[in-house]
Amino acid sequence: MKKDIHPQSYRTVVFKDFSCDESWLGRSCAPSRDTVVWEDGTEYPLIKLEISSASHPFFTGKMKFVDTAGRIDKFNKKFAKFAQKS
Secondary structure, eight states: OOTTOSOSOOEEEEEEETTTTEEEEEEEOOOOSOEEEOTTSOEEEEEEESOOTTTOHHHHOOOOOOOSSOHHHHHHHHHHHHHHHO
């Protein structure tokens, strides 16, 4: 294995999936401005996730639309004129 290619700034962080409101502790070097107090009373950096294995349809077996960027509405507006002609 090559030396000095991996970041040295690994730390314990809280990952939070906002689509299903589930959180867990992990280690990461991803930057974060937010912090949260965990169940043990310690404050950790918070990494916000839109989707994870806790909410992804492949792992849960449930189909759920997560549209935080408004892509579905944008698509429907763009192609509404073609649906009316049919």
